[in-house]
Each structure stands twice: as structure tokens, then as C-alpha cells.
Amino acid sequence: MxxxxxxxxxxxxxxxGVLLAGLAEDGGLFLPATWxxxxxAEWRALRGLPYxxxxxxxxxxxxxxxLTPATLLGLTEAAYAGFGSPxxxxxxxxxxxxxxxxxxxxxxxxxxxxxxxxxGRLFDQVLAxxxxxxxxxxxxxxxxxxxxxxxxxxxxxIDIVILHPEGRTxxxxxxxxxxxxxxxxxxxxxxxxxxxxxxxxxxxxxxAPFRQxxxxxxxxxxxxxxxxxxxxYYAYAALSLGAPDRPVAFSVPTGNxxxxxxxxxxxxxxxxxERLIVGxxxxxxxxxxxxxxxxxxxxxEPSLSPSMDIQVSSNFERLLFELLGRxxxxxxxxxxxxxxxxxxxxxxxAWRRATELxxxxxxxxxxxxxxxxxxxxxxxxxxxxxTAIGTAAARAAAPRDPAIPVVVAATAHPAKFPxxxxxxxxxxxPLPPRLADLPAREERFSVLPAELDAVEDFxxxxxxxxxx
Ligand SMILES: *Cc1c(COP(=O)(O)O)cnc(C)c1O
Numbered sequence: 001m002x003x004x005x006x007x008x009x010x011x012x013x014x015x016x017g018v019l020l021a022g023l024a025e026d027g028g029l030f031l032p033a034t035w036x037x038x039x040x041a042e043w044r045a046l047r048g049l050p051y052x053x054x055x056x057x058x059x060x061x062x063x064x065x066x067l068t069p070a071t072l073l074g075l076t077e078a079a080y081a082g083f084g085s086p087x088x089x090x091x092x093x094x095x096x097x098x099x100x101x102x103x104x105x106x107x108x109x110x111x112x113x114x115x116x117x118x119x120g121r122l123f124d125q126v127l128a129x130x131x132x133x134x135x136x137x138x139x140x141x142x143x144x145x146x147x148x149x150x151x152x153x154x155x156x157x158i159d160i161v162i163l164h165p166e167g168r169t170x171x172x173x174x175x176x177x178x179x180x181x182x183x184x185x186x187x188x189x190x191x192x193x194x195x196x197x198x199x200x201x202x203x204x205x206x207x208a209p210f211r212q213x214x215x216x217x218x219x220x221x222x223x224x225x226x227x228x229x230x231x232x233y234y235a236y237a238a239l240s241l242g243a244p245d246r247p248v249a250f251s252v253p254t255g256n257x258x259x260x261x262x263x264x265x266x267x268x269x270x271x272x273x274e275r276l277i278v279g280x281x282x283x284x285x286x287x288x289x290x291x292x293x294x295x296x297x298x299x300x301e302p303s304l305s306p307s308m309d310i311q312v313s314s315n316f317e318r319l320l321f322e323l324l325g326r327x328x329x330x331x332x333x334x335x336x337x338x339x340x341x342x343x344x345x346x347x348x349x350a351w352r353r354a355t356e357l358x359x360x361x362x363x364x365x366x367x368x369x370x371x372x373x374x375x376x377x378x379x380x381x382x383x384x385x386x387t388a389i390g391t392a393a394a395r396a397a398a399p400r401d402p403a404i405p406v407v408v409a410a411t412a413h414p415a416k417f418p419x420x421x422x423x424x425x426x427x428x429x430p431l432p433p434r435l436a437d438l439p440a441r442e443e444r445f446s447v448l449p450a451e452l453d454a455v456e457d458f459x460x461x462x463x464x465x466x467x468x
Pocket of ligand 1: 110
């Protein structure tokens with residue numbers, strides 16, 4: 001399997017190249033040159049497989065020669081062995097047609113573990129064979145960072161530096177990162193927003209000498225391997241509900257557009273996905289785009305769902321590339337104008353194509369709290385604010401045909417956002433026993449302004465320490 005950059009100026013790469021590169025040299029994102037498509041009979045044959053086996057089978061075409069099927073299966077089994085549910089991603093029925101796909105049973109209680117636990121092992125495998133080391137730098141609005149740190153801690157071939165916006169993550173989210181005192185882990189609180197952190201990471205990748213010197217690698221959802229590792233759970237849910245013989249819809253609370261892109265990929269691979277519902281908080285750029293072709297950047301506003309406090313959804317570029325008929329020059333030009341003007345000029349025909357499949361729903365904090373309360377009162381279900389945006393969006397934009405089930409991606413455990421849940425329901429969800437002492441653990445992090453030079457110096461110093 002070869003991968004192309006959405007901007008067309010980087011040489012095609014194989015899976016290993018894409019895993020290690022993250023962002024393409026031309027600033028674009030990698031996508032498979034062609035989508036692997038399964039026939040209905042092939043999909044039916046995958047029903048009933050344990051999650052790690054399904055994941056290995058579906059990821060094999062994306063990985064190609066880089067790993068044998070047996071090696072890949074070994075990695076998926078190890079990645080999901082520590083999850084708190086034997087189903088790995090259990091499907092909970094809410095009402096006659098709504099289901100919650102719980103993606104938060106991993107070590108850091110958010111869906112990011114689904115991909116990250118596998119990614120850490122993929123890096124390890126590939127680097128050990130090549131005898132190389134890398135430095136992972138990533139920006140997080142909360143959950144990516146802890147999932148990445150948890151997946152990479154104490155691994156010999158990896159240093160990891162995670163940037164988070166100072167004061168804009170929940171206490172639990174911050175502590176899950178800053179209390180990991182492993183020697184290869186460094187946390188940086190940036191005085192700025194998540195978008196500032198993401199811009200700093202992009203700038204480090206675009207600084208070619210620095211990138212080379214540090215052997216930078218990415219774990220943000222710009223890394224294709226992460227998207228690839230998120231595809232299997234959509235298939236798992238769809239197959240359980242009768243696909244490919246019954247269409248399904250997905251509702252995904254969205255920030256960087258990575259998780260919903262994986263749901264879109266499953267459709268490209270041949271499953272009947274009738275609709276994709278994109279849930280946002282008051283940072284509603286995607287909802288505005290889908291409603292009125294208005295992809296214009298406004299300031300980032302803090303909300304009760306901080307993992308979605310994002311205005312620039314980096315993975316949208318992958319969908320844009322497809323909407324533009326895989327025209328890399330047009331994608332590059334559209335992204336250049338978006339950067340320069342703060343507004344993305346998506347051609348009318350491409351926008352219409354998007355609206356045939358996607359719906360956008362945005363909720364403010366009040367509506368989010370009301371939905372958490374509604375789920376508790378009506379179904380006895382405690383949902384975190386991100387998941388609640390997904391369930392409310394699902395109700396608002398479900399396909400008319402009630403025979404089409406709507407699956408909501410539950411992206412975080414309610415105990416990750418206990419204040420919002422308690423405010424809405426009076427119930428304070430406890431942390432699972434393995435995390436119960438988190439509030440008492442020692443924290444370690446540095447604080448810096450959102451300035452590239454200072455951040456690069458920090459990364460250099462941290463990495464040098466480990467390379468002696
Ligand atoms: C990361 C995250 C999201 C957003 O996912 P994207 O892939 O960025 O769209 C939503 N909810 C939670 C809890 C998250 O951690």
C-alpha cells in the first residue's frame with residue numbers, strides 16, 4: 001500500500017514511511033493511494049471476531065508488507081489486553097435505535113487509547129528493526145497527550161514531549177499527563193490555546209533541520225496510522241448491528257475531525273454508512289460549514305468539552321482532498337487561502353457532496369448539561385460532556401428511517417469530566433480503581449510562552465538528556 005500527500009508535492013511512501021513521518025514534507029496529510037474495498041461476503045465473514053482479530057484483519061491492507069499478519073495480530077492483542085472491558089469497545093443500547101459505542105475502556109479513559117496503544121507498539125516494532133530512535137512531539141487539548149504518554153512511557157527508542165494549553169485541560173486530564181514521571185516523558189504547558197500548541201507542533205515539523213536533528217515523529221491525528229487504528233471499531237459496531245445487510249449511521253463528537261474521518265473511511269471500504277453526524281460544542285466551525293459552506297475561523301472558546309475546543313480541524317484536509325476529486329493542487333491552494341484569509345473557499349459542488357452524507361450539530365454548554373441530565377434521567381446512563389454532544393446530535397440529525405440504527409461514539413469516561421457530570425446530575429462518577437490515587441500523585445511540567453524558539457530549545461534539551 002502506497003500513500004499520497006493531499007498536497008501532491010511529497011514522494012509517495014509506504015506504511016512505515018507514513019508512520020514515522022506523520023505530516024508530509026509539503027505540509028499535506030497522507031492518504032492511501034487507493035482504498036481497500038471489501039465485498040459484502042468479505043464483510044459478513046468478519047462478523048463475530050474478537051476485537052483484536054478484527055482490528056488486525058482490517059488494518060492489514062493499510063500496513064501491507066511492513067508487518068506479517070501474525071506479528072500484527074500479536075500487536076493488536078497486546079494493545080487491547082489491558083482494556084477494562086473484554087469487548088474492548090462495548091455497544092450499549094440507549095433506546096429503540098440509538099446505541100453508544102464505548103471507546104473509553106483503555107488506560108487513560110478516552111477513545112485516544114484505541115489508536116495510541118497500538119501506535120506505541122507499531123513504533124517500537126519498526127524502530128527496533130531499524131535500530132533508530134525518535135522524538136515524538138504532540139499537541140493535546142487533553143486526551144491525546146495522556147494516551148500518547150501512556151503508550152510511549154519507558155519505551156527505549158522513544159522520547160516524548162507533549163504540549164498542552166496551560167489551564168485549559170481538566171484536572172484529571174492534566175494529571176494523567178504530568179504525573180507520569182518516566183525519564184523519556186516531558187510535559188510542556190503553553191501559554192495559549194490548543195490551536196497555538198498545534199501551530200507550534202506544525203512549525204517544528206516544518207523546520208526541516210530541527211525535524212531531522214530530533215527525528216521528529218507525530219502522534220496527533222495527522223498521523224495516518226492513528227486513523228487506520230480507529231477504523232476497526234466502526235466496523236465492529238456496524239457488523240454487530242447487521243451491516244453490510246443493514247445500513248447504519250454514526251454520530252461522532254468532533255474536534256480535529258480524525259475520529260469521524262475513520263467512520264467515513266469504513267464507508268469507503270464498502271460498509272453501508274447512511275449518514276455521519278458531526279457533533280461540536282460552541283466552537284462550531286464544522287457545523288457552520290455543513291449548514292452554510294461557512295468554514296471561517298473564529299477565536300477558540302473554552303467549553304465543557306475541552307477536547308473539542310478547536311477551530312481548525314486538521315483532518316478535514318483529508319476529506320477536502322476527496323471532495324475535490326483528489327486534486328492535490330486544488331487542495332494545496334484551498335489550504336493556502338484558508339491559512340491566509342481564515343476562510344476556506346470550498347467549491348459549491350464539493351460542499352454539496354459533503355452535505356449528502358454529513359450533518360453538523362453544535363451545542364453550547366447549557367445544552368450539553370441538559371443532555372447529560374436527560375441521559376441520566378431517561379436511561380440511567382452517565383455520559384461525559386463530549387459523549388453527550390454526540391447523543392444530542394444523533395437525536396437532532398438521525399436519518400428519517402427508524403430502521404437505521406444510530407451509533408454514538410462515546411469518547412471519554414464520565415470520570416474524566418466529573419465536575420460537568422456532577423453539575424448536570426448530582427452524581428460524581430468515581431475514577432476506576434487503577435486511577436483512584438491520581439489526585440495525590442506528584443506532577444512534573446514546565447511552562448513556556450507560545451514561541452517556537454523556546455519550545456524547540458526545550459525539546460532539544462529534553463532529548464539530549466536521554467541520548468547522552
Ligand atoms: C480527542 C477527543 C475528541 C475529538 O476527536 P477528534 O478525532 O479530534 O475529532 C472528542 N472527545 C474526546 C473525549 C476526545 O478526547
